[in-house]
Amino acid sequence: MSQEILLETGTNEFEILEFFITTKQCQQKLTQKSFFGINVAKVVEVIENPGLEITYDNVNPCFMGVIPLRGAILPVLDLSKWLKLDREKTKNEIIIVTEFSKQTAGFLVSGVVEIHRLDWTQVESPDKLVASYNDNCIVGIVQIEDKIIQLLDLEYMISDLTGIQMEPKTDIFVSETKFRAAIADDSKLIREMLRTSLREANFEVTEFTNGLDCWNHLNQMAIDIQHDSISKNTCYDIVITDIEMPQMDGFTLTKQIKKHAFLKNLPVLLYSSIITEELYHKGQSVGADEQMSKPDLHKVPHIAAELIKQKSRINN
Structure with missing residues:
Protein backbone atom coordinates (compact mmCIF):
# COMPACT_ATOMS: atom_id res chain seq x y z
CA MET A 1 0.00 0.00 0.00
CA GLY A 163 4.16 -5.99 27.91
CA ILE A 164 6.97 -4.18 26.07
CA GLN A 165 7.39 -0.64 27.35
CA MET A 166 10.78 0.46 26.07
CA GLU A 167 14.10 -1.00 25.07
CA PRO A 168 16.10 -2.10 28.15
CA LYS A 169 18.62 0.41 29.44
CA THR A 170 22.17 -0.83 29.07
CA ASP A 171 23.60 2.28 30.72
CA ILE A 172 21.78 5.22 32.25
CA PHE A 173 22.61 8.66 30.84
CA VAL A 174 22.44 11.66 33.14
CA SER A 175 23.20 15.14 31.81
CA GLU A 176 25.60 17.25 33.85
CA THR A 177 23.57 20.32 32.87
CA LYS A 178 19.86 20.59 33.59
CA PHE A 179 18.00 21.10 30.32
CA ARG A 180 14.37 22.02 29.52
CA ALA A 181 12.48 19.94 26.97
CA ALA A 182 9.05 20.39 25.40
CA ILE A 183 7.55 17.09 24.24
CA ALA A 184 4.52 16.69 21.98
CA ASP A 185 2.73 13.36 21.51
CA ASP A 186 -0.92 12.32 21.49
CA SER A 187 -0.10 8.92 23.04
CA LYS A 188 -0.27 8.89 26.84
CA LEU A 189 1.98 5.82 26.89
CA ILE A 190 4.77 7.49 24.87
CA ARG A 191 4.57 10.70 26.90
CA GLU A 192 4.97 8.68 30.09
CA MET A 193 8.01 6.87 28.65
CA LEU A 194 9.65 10.11 27.55
CA ARG A 195 8.84 11.94 30.77
CA THR A 196 10.38 9.20 32.89
CA SER A 197 13.57 8.78 30.87
CA LEU A 198 14.13 12.52 30.43
CA ARG A 199 13.59 13.38 34.09
CA GLU A 200 15.98 10.60 35.10
CA ALA A 201 18.52 12.23 32.75
CA ASN A 202 18.20 15.67 34.46
CA PHE A 203 15.69 17.25 32.05
CA GLU A 204 12.77 19.45 33.07
CA VAL A 205 9.81 18.33 30.92
CA THR A 206 6.69 20.12 29.69
CA GLU A 207 4.17 17.95 27.85
CA PHE A 208 1.67 18.65 25.07
CA THR A 209 -0.91 16.27 23.59
CA ASN A 210 -0.76 17.72 20.08
CA GLY A 211 1.42 19.88 17.86
CA LEU A 212 -0.90 22.88 17.84
CA ASP A 213 -0.90 23.29 21.63
CA CYS A 214 2.89 23.00 21.60
CA TRP A 215 3.22 25.58 18.83
CA ASN A 216 0.85 28.06 20.49
CA HIS A 217 2.80 27.75 23.72
CA LEU A 218 6.19 28.22 22.03
CA ASN A 219 4.94 31.17 19.97
CA GLN A 220 3.49 32.91 23.03
CA MET A 221 6.67 32.22 24.98
CA ALA A 222 8.73 33.84 22.20
CA ILE A 223 6.49 36.92 22.24
CA ASP A 224 6.75 37.21 26.05
CA ILE A 225 10.54 36.86 26.03
CA GLN A 226 10.94 39.48 23.31
CA HIS A 227 8.74 41.87 25.30
CA ASP A 228 10.69 41.12 28.48
CA SER A 229 7.55 39.73 30.10
CA ILE A 230 9.43 36.58 31.07
CA SER A 231 13.10 35.66 31.38
CA LYS A 232 15.08 34.10 28.53
CA ASN A 233 15.94 31.36 31.02
CA THR A 234 12.40 30.05 30.66
CA CYS A 235 13.04 29.16 27.01
CA TYR A 236 13.28 25.48 26.11
CA ASP A 237 16.53 23.85 25.10
CA ILE A 238 14.88 21.33 22.75
CA VAL A 239 11.55 20.24 21.27
CA ILE A 240 10.91 16.49 21.02
CA THR A 241 7.89 15.64 18.90
CA ASP A 242 5.97 12.80 17.30
CA ILE A 243 5.07 13.11 13.61
CA GLU A 244 1.45 11.94 13.77
CA MET A 245 -0.68 14.14 16.05
CA PRO A 246 -4.13 15.76 16.01
CA GLN A 247 -4.53 19.45 15.13
CA MET A 248 -0.92 19.88 13.94
CA ASP A 249 1.54 17.15 12.95
CA GLY A 250 5.23 17.06 13.80
CA PHE A 251 6.34 18.12 10.32
CA THR A 252 4.21 21.27 10.46
CA LEU A 253 5.30 22.02 14.03
CA THR A 254 8.96 21.71 12.99
CA LYS A 255 8.39 23.88 9.92
CA GLN A 256 6.73 26.59 12.06
CA ILE A 257 9.62 26.58 14.55
CA LYS A 258 12.34 26.71 11.91
CA LYS A 259 10.80 29.65 10.02
CA HIS A 260 10.23 31.67 13.21
CA ALA A 261 12.83 34.44 13.63
CA PHE A 262 13.22 33.90 17.38
CA LEU A 263 12.71 30.11 17.63
CA LYS A 264 14.57 28.94 14.52
CA ASN A 265 17.70 27.87 16.41
CA LEU A 266 15.72 25.68 18.81
CA PRO A 267 16.73 22.04 18.18
CA VAL A 268 13.89 19.73 17.10
CA LEU A 269 14.04 15.95 17.51
CA LEU A 270 11.39 14.16 15.39
CA TYR A 271 10.35 10.58 16.07
CA SER A 272 7.73 8.20 14.74
CA SER A 273 6.89 4.52 14.43
CA ILE A 274 7.14 4.98 10.66
CA ILE A 275 10.50 6.64 9.89
CA THR A 276 10.86 5.43 6.30
CA GLU A 277 13.47 6.85 3.92
CA GLU A 278 10.77 9.05 2.37
CA LEU A 279 9.66 10.41 5.74
CA TYR A 280 13.27 10.96 6.77
CA HIS A 281 13.77 13.21 3.72
CA LYS A 282 10.58 15.08 4.59
CA GLY A 283 11.86 15.65 8.10
CA GLN A 284 15.08 17.04 6.66
CA SER A 285 13.13 19.34 4.33
CA VAL A 286 11.36 21.04 7.26
CA GLY A 287 14.59 21.42 9.22
CA ALA A 288 14.45 18.63 11.82
CA ASP A 289 17.79 18.38 13.60
CA GLU A 290 17.48 14.65 14.26
CA GLN A 291 14.99 11.84 13.58
CA MET A 292 14.49 8.43 15.16
CA SER A 293 11.97 5.59 15.47
CA LYS A 294 9.90 4.88 18.57
CA PRO A 295 11.66 1.61 19.47
CA ASP A 296 14.79 3.74 20.01
CA LEU A 297 13.17 6.20 22.42
CA HIS A 298 15.43 5.00 25.24
CA LYS A 299 18.22 6.86 23.40
CA VAL A 300 16.35 10.20 23.44
CA PRO A 301 18.00 11.78 26.53
CA HIS A 302 21.53 11.26 25.27
CA ILE A 303 20.73 12.33 21.69
CA ALA A 304 18.79 15.37 22.94
CA ALA A 305 21.68 16.49 25.14
CA GLU A 306 24.14 16.15 22.26
CA LEU A 307 21.87 18.18 19.94
CA ILE A 308 21.59 20.94 22.53
CA LYS A 309 25.37 21.07 22.94
CA GLN A 310 25.93 21.14 19.16
CA LYS A 311 23.48 24.01 18.70
CA SER A 312 25.05 25.90 21.59
CA ARG A 313 28.53 25.63 20.02
CA ILE A 314 27.22 26.79 16.63
CA ASN A 315 25.27 29.73 18.08
CA ASN A 316 28.17 30.87 20.21
Missing part, protein backbone atom coordinates in the same frame (compact mmCIF):
# COMPACT_ATOMS: atom_id res chain seq x y z
CA SER A 2 1.23 3.50 -0.80
CA GLN A 3 3.46 5.15 1.81
CA GLU A 4 2.83 8.64 0.43
CA ILE A 5 0.95 10.08 3.37
CA LEU A 6 1.76 13.68 2.58
CA LEU A 7 1.63 15.25 -0.85
CA GLU A 8 3.78 18.12 0.37
CA THR A 9 5.76 18.23 3.57
CA GLY A 10 4.36 20.50 6.27
CA THR A 11 0.85 20.69 4.80
CA ASN A 12 -0.59 19.02 7.95
CA GLU A 13 -2.27 16.32 5.84
CA PHE A 14 -2.36 12.56 6.32
CA GLU A 15 -4.32 9.54 5.12
CA ILE A 16 -6.27 6.92 7.07
CA LEU A 17 -7.65 3.52 6.13
CA GLU A 18 -11.24 3.34 7.36
CA PHE A 19 -12.47 -0.07 8.53
CA PHE A 20 -15.30 -1.41 10.67
CA ILE A 21 -16.14 -4.06 13.24
CA THR A 22 -19.65 -5.51 13.18
CA THR A 23 -20.98 -6.05 16.70
CA LYS A 24 -23.99 -7.74 18.25
CA GLN A 25 -26.66 -5.64 19.92
CA CYS A 26 -27.39 -6.75 23.47
CA GLN A 27 -30.39 -9.09 23.71
CA GLN A 28 -31.30 -8.32 20.12
CA LYS A 29 -30.68 -10.01 16.81
CA LEU A 30 -29.64 -6.71 15.26
CA THR A 31 -26.05 -5.74 14.50
CA GLN A 32 -24.24 -2.43 14.20
CA LYS A 33 -20.95 -1.25 12.77
CA SER A 34 -18.28 0.64 14.69
CA PHE A 35 -15.89 2.58 12.44
CA PHE A 36 -12.17 3.02 13.04
CA GLY A 37 -9.13 4.36 11.23
CA ILE A 38 -5.37 3.83 11.15
CA ASN A 39 -2.65 5.75 9.34
CA VAL A 40 -2.15 4.41 5.82
CA ALA A 41 1.62 4.64 6.25
CA LYS A 42 1.43 1.79 8.79
CA VAL A 43 -0.54 -0.51 6.46
CA VAL A 44 1.38 -3.01 4.34
CA GLU A 45 -1.59 -4.74 2.74
CA VAL A 46 -5.13 -5.99 3.31
CA ILE A 47 -5.92 -9.71 2.97
CA GLU A 48 -8.93 -11.95 3.51
CA ASN A 49 -9.03 -14.02 6.68
CA PRO A 50 -7.84 -17.49 5.59
CA GLY A 51 -10.03 -19.13 8.22
CA LEU A 52 -8.42 -18.26 11.54
CA GLU A 53 -10.72 -18.78 14.51
CA ILE A 54 -10.39 -17.74 18.14
CA THR A 55 -8.94 -20.54 20.25
CA TYR A 56 -9.95 -20.21 23.86
CA ASP A 57 -6.84 -21.89 25.25
CA ASN A 58 -4.64 -18.93 24.30
CA VAL A 59 -3.00 -17.07 27.17
CA ASN A 60 -4.11 -13.79 25.55
CA PRO A 61 -7.66 -13.86 24.15
CA CYS A 62 -6.71 -11.32 21.48
CA PHE A 63 -4.17 -13.67 19.89
CA MET A 64 -5.70 -15.73 17.08
CA GLY A 65 -2.58 -17.50 15.85
CA VAL A 66 -0.10 -17.09 13.01
CA ILE A 67 -0.34 -17.37 9.24
CA PRO A 68 2.36 -17.64 6.57
CA LEU A 69 2.72 -14.47 4.50
CA ARG A 70 5.35 -13.90 1.83
CA GLY A 71 7.87 -16.25 3.40
CA ALA A 72 7.36 -14.88 6.92
CA ILE A 73 5.13 -15.73 9.88
CA LEU A 74 2.45 -13.14 10.66
CA PRO A 75 0.88 -13.00 14.16
CA VAL A 76 -2.82 -12.13 13.95
CA LEU A 77 -4.75 -10.30 16.66
CA ASP A 78 -8.51 -9.95 17.05
CA LEU A 79 -8.96 -6.19 17.34
CA SER A 80 -12.51 -6.55 18.70
CA LYS A 81 -11.27 -8.49 21.73
CA TRP A 82 -8.85 -5.75 22.69
CA LEU A 83 -11.55 -3.12 22.24
CA LYS A 84 -13.95 -5.29 24.27
CA LEU A 85 -16.46 -5.44 21.42
CA ASP A 86 -18.73 -8.44 20.89
CA ARG A 87 -17.88 -9.05 17.23
CA GLU A 88 -20.46 -10.74 15.03
CA LYS A 89 -18.76 -13.33 12.83
CA THR A 90 -19.36 -12.45 9.18
CA LYS A 91 -18.27 -13.65 5.77
CA ASN A 92 -15.21 -12.13 4.08
CA GLU A 93 -13.54 -10.91 7.25
CA ILE A 94 -10.33 -8.96 6.68
CA ILE A 95 -6.84 -8.96 8.16
CA ILE A 96 -5.06 -5.60 8.00
CA VAL A 97 -1.32 -6.27 7.81
CA THR A 98 0.66 -3.51 9.51
CA GLU A 99 4.29 -2.63 10.08
CA PHE A 100 5.43 -0.04 12.61
CA SER A 101 7.91 0.30 15.47
CA LYS A 102 9.96 -2.50 13.87
CA GLN A 103 7.08 -4.95 14.33
CA THR A 104 4.73 -6.63 11.86
CA ALA A 105 1.26 -7.77 12.91
CA GLY A 106 -2.15 -8.51 11.43
CA PHE A 107 -5.42 -7.21 12.87
CA LEU A 108 -8.68 -9.03 12.21
CA VAL A 109 -11.63 -6.72 11.40
CA SER A 110 -15.03 -7.18 9.80
CA GLY A 111 -14.25 -5.16 6.68
CA VAL A 112 -12.56 -2.11 5.17
CA VAL A 113 -14.30 0.91 3.65
CA GLU A 114 -11.93 3.34 1.94
CA ILE A 115 -8.92 5.63 2.30
CA HIS A 116 -9.50 9.24 3.37
CA ARG A 117 -7.09 12.14 2.97
CA LEU A 118 -7.51 14.44 5.95
CA ASP A 119 -6.06 17.47 7.63
CA TRP A 120 -4.88 17.02 11.21
CA THR A 121 -7.11 19.94 12.23
CA GLN A 122 -10.09 17.65 11.52
CA VAL A 123 -9.02 15.30 14.30
CA GLU A 124 -10.73 16.01 17.61
CA SER A 125 -10.15 14.71 21.13
CA PRO A 126 -12.11 11.50 21.84
CA ASP A 127 -13.37 12.66 25.27
CA LYS A 128 -16.66 11.05 26.29
CA LEU A 129 -17.35 9.42 22.93
CA VAL A 130 -14.93 6.60 23.73
CA ALA A 131 -15.45 6.38 27.47
CA SER A 132 -16.30 2.68 27.13
CA TYR A 133 -12.83 1.84 25.76
CA ASN A 134 -9.46 1.91 27.44
CA ASP A 135 -8.61 5.61 27.71
CA ASN A 136 -5.33 5.05 25.86
CA CYS A 137 -6.50 3.13 22.80
CA ILE A 138 -8.33 5.92 20.92
CA VAL A 139 -6.19 8.96 20.15
CA GLY A 140 -8.73 11.00 18.20
CA ILE A 141 -11.99 11.06 16.28
CA VAL A 142 -12.89 12.31 12.83
CA GLN A 143 -16.39 13.06 11.61
CA ILE A 144 -16.97 12.40 7.90
CA GLU A 145 -20.51 13.33 6.89
CA ASP A 146 -22.70 11.62 9.54
CA LYS A 147 -20.11 9.01 10.52
CA ILE A 148 -17.73 9.07 13.49
CA ILE A 149 -14.37 7.38 12.80
CA GLN A 150 -12.20 6.57 15.81
CA LEU A 151 -8.42 6.65 15.32
CA LEU A 152 -6.57 3.83 17.06
CA ASP A 153 -3.26 3.93 18.92
CA LEU A 154 -1.78 0.66 17.63
CA GLU A 155 1.53 1.26 19.42
CA TYR A 156 -0.31 1.23 22.73
CA MET A 157 -2.14 -1.97 21.74
CA ILE A 158 1.08 -3.81 20.88
CA SER A 159 2.71 -2.58 24.10
CA ASP A 160 -0.35 -3.58 26.12
CA LEU A 161 -0.46 -7.07 24.61
CA THR A 162 3.26 -7.83 24.73
Whole structure:
Protein backbone atom coordinates (compact mmCIF):
# COMPACT_ATOMS: atom_id res chain seq x y z
CA MET A 1 0.00 0.00 0.00
CA SER A 2 1.23 3.50 -0.80
CA GLN A 3 3.46 5.15 1.81
CA GLU A 4 2.83 8.64 0.43
CA ILE A 5 0.95 10.08 3.37
CA LEU A 6 1.76 13.68 2.58
CA LEU A 7 1.63 15.25 -0.85
CA GLU A 8 3.78 18.12 0.37
CA THR A 9 5.76 18.23 3.57
CA GLY A 10 4.36 20.50 6.27
CA THR A 11 0.85 20.69 4.80
CA ASN A 12 -0.59 19.02 7.95
CA GLU A 13 -2.27 16.32 5.84
CA PHE A 14 -2.36 12.56 6.32
CA GLU A 15 -4.32 9.54 5.12
CA ILE A 16 -6.27 6.92 7.07
CA LEU A 17 -7.65 3.52 6.13
CA GLU A 18 -11.24 3.34 7.36
CA PHE A 19 -12.47 -0.07 8.53
CA PHE A 20 -15.30 -1.41 10.67
CA ILE A 21 -16.14 -4.06 13.24
CA THR A 22 -19.65 -5.51 13.18
CA THR A 23 -20.98 -6.05 16.70
CA LYS A 24 -23.99 -7.74 18.25
CA GLN A 25 -26.66 -5.64 19.92
CA CYS A 26 -27.39 -6.75 23.47
CA GLN A 27 -30.39 -9.09 23.71
CA GLN A 28 -31.30 -8.32 20.12
CA LYS A 29 -30.68 -10.01 16.81
CA LEU A 30 -29.64 -6.71 15.26
CA THR A 31 -26.05 -5.74 14.50
CA GLN A 32 -24.24 -2.43 14.20
CA LYS A 33 -20.95 -1.25 12.77
CA SER A 34 -18.28 0.64 14.69
CA PHE A 35 -15.89 2.58 12.44
CA PHE A 36 -12.17 3.02 13.04
CA GLY A 37 -9.13 4.36 11.23
CA ILE A 38 -5.37 3.83 11.15
CA ASN A 39 -2.65 5.75 9.34
CA VAL A 40 -2.15 4.41 5.82
CA ALA A 41 1.62 4.64 6.25
CA LYS A 42 1.43 1.79 8.79
CA VAL A 43 -0.54 -0.51 6.46
CA VAL A 44 1.38 -3.01 4.34
CA GLU A 45 -1.59 -4.74 2.74
CA VAL A 46 -5.13 -5.99 3.31
CA ILE A 47 -5.92 -9.71 2.97
CA GLU A 48 -8.93 -11.95 3.51
CA ASN A 49 -9.03 -14.02 6.68
CA PRO A 50 -7.84 -17.49 5.59
CA GLY A 51 -10.03 -19.13 8.22
CA LEU A 52 -8.42 -18.26 11.54
CA GLU A 53 -10.72 -18.78 14.51
CA ILE A 54 -10.39 -17.74 18.14
CA THR A 55 -8.94 -20.54 20.25
CA TYR A 56 -9.95 -20.21 23.86
CA ASP A 57 -6.84 -21.89 25.25
CA ASN A 58 -4.64 -18.93 24.30
CA VAL A 59 -3.00 -17.07 27.17
CA ASN A 60 -4.11 -13.79 25.55
CA PRO A 61 -7.66 -13.86 24.15
CA CYS A 62 -6.71 -11.32 21.48
CA PHE A 63 -4.17 -13.67 19.89
CA MET A 64 -5.70 -15.73 17.08
CA GLY A 65 -2.58 -17.50 15.85
CA VAL A 66 -0.10 -17.09 13.01
CA ILE A 67 -0.34 -17.37 9.24
CA PRO A 68 2.36 -17.64 6.57
CA LEU A 69 2.72 -14.47 4.50
CA ARG A 70 5.35 -13.90 1.83
CA GLY A 71 7.87 -16.25 3.40
CA ALA A 72 7.36 -14.88 6.92
CA ILE A 73 5.13 -15.73 9.88
CA LEU A 74 2.45 -13.14 10.66
CA PRO A 75 0.88 -13.00 14.16
CA VAL A 76 -2.82 -12.13 13.95
CA LEU A 77 -4.75 -10.30 16.66
CA ASP A 78 -8.51 -9.95 17.05
CA LEU A 79 -8.96 -6.19 17.34
CA SER A 80 -12.51 -6.55 18.70
CA LYS A 81 -11.27 -8.49 21.73
CA TRP A 82 -8.85 -5.75 22.69
CA LEU A 83 -11.55 -3.12 22.24
CA LYS A 84 -13.95 -5.29 24.27
CA LEU A 85 -16.46 -5.44 21.42
CA ASP A 86 -18.73 -8.44 20.89
CA ARG A 87 -17.88 -9.05 17.23
CA GLU A 88 -20.46 -10.74 15.03
CA LYS A 89 -18.76 -13.33 12.83
CA THR A 90 -19.36 -12.45 9.18
CA LYS A 91 -18.27 -13.65 5.77
CA ASN A 92 -15.21 -12.13 4.08
CA GLU A 93 -13.54 -10.91 7.25
CA ILE A 94 -10.33 -8.96 6.68
CA ILE A 95 -6.84 -8.96 8.16
CA ILE A 96 -5.06 -5.60 8.00
CA VAL A 97 -1.32 -6.27 7.81
CA THR A 98 0.66 -3.51 9.51
CA GLU A 99 4.29 -2.63 10.08
CA PHE A 100 5.43 -0.04 12.61
CA SER A 101 7.91 0.30 15.47
CA LYS A 102 9.96 -2.50 13.87
CA GLN A 103 7.08 -4.95 14.33
CA THR A 104 4.73 -6.63 11.86
CA ALA A 105 1.26 -7.77 12.91
CA GLY A 106 -2.15 -8.51 11.43
CA PHE A 107 -5.42 -7.21 12.87
CA LEU A 108 -8.68 -9.03 12.21
CA VAL A 109 -11.63 -6.72 11.40
CA SER A 110 -15.03 -7.18 9.80
CA GLY A 111 -14.25 -5.16 6.68
CA VAL A 112 -12.56 -2.11 5.17
CA VAL A 113 -14.30 0.91 3.65
CA GLU A 114 -11.93 3.34 1.94
CA ILE A 115 -8.92 5.63 2.30
CA HIS A 116 -9.50 9.24 3.37
CA ARG A 117 -7.09 12.14 2.97
CA LEU A 118 -7.51 14.44 5.95
CA ASP A 119 -6.06 17.47 7.63
CA TRP A 120 -4.88 17.02 11.21
CA THR A 121 -7.11 19.94 12.23
CA GLN A 122 -10.09 17.65 11.52
CA VAL A 123 -9.02 15.30 14.30
CA GLU A 124 -10.73 16.01 17.61
CA SER A 125 -10.15 14.71 21.13
CA PRO A 126 -12.11 11.50 21.84
CA ASP A 127 -13.37 12.66 25.27
CA LYS A 128 -16.66 11.05 26.29
CA LEU A 129 -17.35 9.42 22.93
CA VAL A 130 -14.93 6.60 23.73
CA ALA A 131 -15.45 6.38 27.47
CA SER A 132 -16.30 2.68 27.13
CA TYR A 133 -12.83 1.84 25.76
CA ASN A 134 -9.46 1.91 27.44
CA ASP A 135 -8.61 5.61 27.71
CA ASN A 136 -5.33 5.05 25.86
CA CYS A 137 -6.50 3.13 22.80
CA ILE A 138 -8.33 5.92 20.92
CA VAL A 139 -6.19 8.96 20.15
CA GLY A 140 -8.73 11.00 18.20
CA ILE A 141 -11.99 11.06 16.28
CA VAL A 142 -12.89 12.31 12.83
CA GLN A 143 -16.39 13.06 11.61
CA ILE A 144 -16.97 12.40 7.90
CA GLU A 145 -20.51 13.33 6.89
CA ASP A 146 -22.70 11.62 9.54
CA LYS A 147 -20.11 9.01 10.52
CA ILE A 148 -17.73 9.07 13.49
CA ILE A 149 -14.37 7.38 12.80
CA GLN A 150 -12.20 6.57 15.81
CA LEU A 151 -8.42 6.65 15.32
CA LEU A 152 -6.57 3.83 17.06
CA ASP A 153 -3.26 3.93 18.92
CA LEU A 154 -1.78 0.66 17.63
CA GLU A 155 1.53 1.26 19.42
CA TYR A 156 -0.31 1.23 22.73
CA MET A 157 -2.14 -1.97 21.74
CA ILE A 158 1.08 -3.81 20.88
CA SER A 159 2.71 -2.58 24.10
CA ASP A 160 -0.35 -3.58 26.12
CA LEU A 161 -0.46 -7.07 24.61
CA THR A 162 3.26 -7.83 24.73
CA GLY A 163 4.16 -5.99 27.91
CA ILE A 164 6.97 -4.18 26.07
CA GLN A 165 7.39 -0.64 27.35
CA MET A 166 10.78 0.46 26.07
CA GLU A 167 14.10 -1.00 25.07
CA PRO A 168 16.10 -2.10 28.15
CA LYS A 169 18.62 0.41 29.44
CA THR A 170 22.17 -0.83 29.07
CA ASP A 171 23.60 2.28 30.72
CA ILE A 172 21.78 5.22 32.25
CA PHE A 173 22.61 8.66 30.84
CA VAL A 174 22.44 11.66 33.14
CA SER A 175 23.20 15.14 31.81
CA GLU A 176 25.60 17.25 33.85
CA THR A 177 23.57 20.32 32.87
CA LYS A 178 19.86 20.59 33.59
CA PHE A 179 18.00 21.10 30.32
CA ARG A 180 14.37 22.02 29.52
CA ALA A 181 12.48 19.94 26.97
CA ALA A 182 9.05 20.39 25.40
CA ILE A 183 7.55 17.09 24.24
CA ALA A 184 4.52 16.69 21.98
CA ASP A 185 2.73 13.36 21.51
CA ASP A 186 -0.92 12.32 21.49
CA SER A 187 -0.10 8.92 23.04
CA LYS A 188 -0.27 8.89 26.84
CA LEU A 189 1.98 5.82 26.89
CA ILE A 190 4.77 7.49 24.87
CA ARG A 191 4.57 10.70 26.90
CA GLU A 192 4.97 8.68 30.09
CA MET A 193 8.01 6.87 28.65
CA LEU A 194 9.65 10.11 27.55
CA ARG A 195 8.84 11.94 30.77
CA THR A 196 10.38 9.20 32.89
CA SER A 197 13.57 8.78 30.87
CA LEU A 198 14.13 12.52 30.43
CA ARG A 199 13.59 13.38 34.09
CA GLU A 200 15.98 10.60 35.10
CA ALA A 201 18.52 12.23 32.75
CA ASN A 202 18.20 15.67 34.46
CA PHE A 203 15.69 17.25 32.05
CA GLU A 204 12.77 19.45 33.07
CA VAL A 205 9.81 18.33 30.92
CA THR A 206 6.69 20.12 29.69
CA GLU A 207 4.17 17.95 27.85
CA PHE A 208 1.67 18.65 25.07
CA THR A 209 -0.91 16.27 23.59
CA ASN A 210 -0.76 17.72 20.08
CA GLY A 211 1.42 19.88 17.86
CA LEU A 212 -0.90 22.88 17.84
CA ASP A 213 -0.90 23.29 21.63
CA CYS A 214 2.89 23.00 21.60
CA TRP A 215 3.22 25.58 18.83
CA ASN A 216 0.85 28.06 20.49
CA HIS A 217 2.80 27.75 23.72
CA LEU A 218 6.19 28.22 22.03
CA ASN A 219 4.94 31.17 19.97
CA GLN A 220 3.49 32.91 23.03
CA MET A 221 6.67 32.22 24.98
CA ALA A 222 8.73 33.84 22.20
CA ILE A 223 6.49 36.92 22.24
CA ASP A 224 6.75 37.21 26.05
CA ILE A 225 10.54 36.86 26.03
CA GLN A 226 10.94 39.48 23.31
CA HIS A 227 8.74 41.87 25.30
CA ASP A 228 10.69 41.12 28.48
CA SER A 229 7.55 39.73 30.10
CA ILE A 230 9.43 36.58 31.07
CA SER A 231 13.10 35.66 31.38
CA LYS A 232 15.08 34.10 28.53
CA ASN A 233 15.94 31.36 31.02
CA THR A 234 12.40 30.05 30.66
CA CYS A 235 13.04 29.16 27.01
CA TYR A 236 13.28 25.48 26.11
CA ASP A 237 16.53 23.85 25.10
CA ILE A 238 14.88 21.33 22.75
CA VAL A 239 11.55 20.24 21.27
CA ILE A 240 10.91 16.49 21.02
CA THR A 241 7.89 15.64 18.90
CA ASP A 242 5.97 12.80 17.30
CA ILE A 243 5.07 13.11 13.61
CA GLU A 244 1.45 11.94 13.77
CA MET A 245 -0.68 14.14 16.05
CA PRO A 246 -4.13 15.76 16.01
CA GLN A 247 -4.53 19.45 15.13
CA MET A 248 -0.92 19.88 13.94
CA ASP A 249 1.54 17.15 12.95
CA GLY A 250 5.23 17.06 13.80
CA PHE A 251 6.34 18.12 10.32
CA THR A 252 4.21 21.27 10.46
CA LEU A 253 5.30 22.02 14.03
CA THR A 254 8.96 21.71 12.99
CA LYS A 255 8.39 23.88 9.92
CA GLN A 256 6.73 26.59 12.06
CA ILE A 257 9.62 26.58 14.55
CA LYS A 258 12.34 26.71 11.91
CA LYS A 259 10.80 29.65 10.02
CA HIS A 260 10.23 31.67 13.21
CA ALA A 261 12.83 34.44 13.63
CA PHE A 262 13.22 33.90 17.38
CA LEU A 263 12.71 30.11 17.63
CA LYS A 264 14.57 28.94 14.52
CA ASN A 265 17.70 27.87 16.41
CA LEU A 266 15.72 25.68 18.81
CA PRO A 267 16.73 22.04 18.18
CA VAL A 268 13.89 19.73 17.10
CA LEU A 269 14.04 15.95 17.51
CA LEU A 270 11.39 14.16 15.39
CA TYR A 271 10.35 10.58 16.07
CA SER A 272 7.73 8.20 14.74
CA SER A 273 6.89 4.52 14.43
CA ILE A 274 7.14 4.98 10.66
CA ILE A 275 10.50 6.64 9.89
CA THR A 276 10.86 5.43 6.30
CA GLU A 277 13.47 6.85 3.92
CA GLU A 278 10.77 9.05 2.37
CA LEU A 279 9.66 10.41 5.74
CA TYR A 280 13.27 10.96 6.77
CA HIS A 281 13.77 13.21 3.72
CA LYS A 282 10.58 15.08 4.59
CA GLY A 283 11.86 15.65 8.10
CA GLN A 284 15.08 17.04 6.66
CA SER A 285 13.13 19.34 4.33
CA VAL A 286 11.36 21.04 7.26
CA GLY A 287 14.59 21.42 9.22
CA ALA A 288 14.45 18.63 11.82
CA ASP A 289 17.79 18.38 13.60
CA GLU A 290 17.48 14.65 14.26
CA GLN A 291 14.99 11.84 13.58
CA MET A 292 14.49 8.43 15.16
CA SER A 293 11.97 5.59 15.47
CA LYS A 294 9.90 4.88 18.57
CA PRO A 295 11.66 1.61 19.47
CA ASP A 296 14.79 3.74 20.01
CA LEU A 297 13.17 6.20 22.42
CA HIS A 298 15.43 5.00 25.24
CA LYS A 299 18.22 6.86 23.40
CA VAL A 300 16.35 10.20 23.44
CA PRO A 301 18.00 11.78 26.53
CA HIS A 302 21.53 11.26 25.27
CA ILE A 303 20.73 12.33 21.69
CA ALA A 304 18.79 15.37 22.94
CA ALA A 305 21.68 16.49 25.14
CA GLU A 306 24.14 16.15 22.26
CA LEU A 307 21.87 18.18 19.94
CA ILE A 308 21.59 20.94 22.53
CA LYS A 309 25.37 21.07 22.94
CA GLN A 310 25.93 21.14 19.16
CA LYS A 311 23.48 24.01 18.70
CA SER A 312 25.05 25.90 21.59
CA ARG A 313 28.53 25.63 20.02
CA ILE A 314 27.22 26.79 16.63
CA ASN A 315 25.27 29.73 18.08
CA ASN A 316 28.17 30.87 20.21
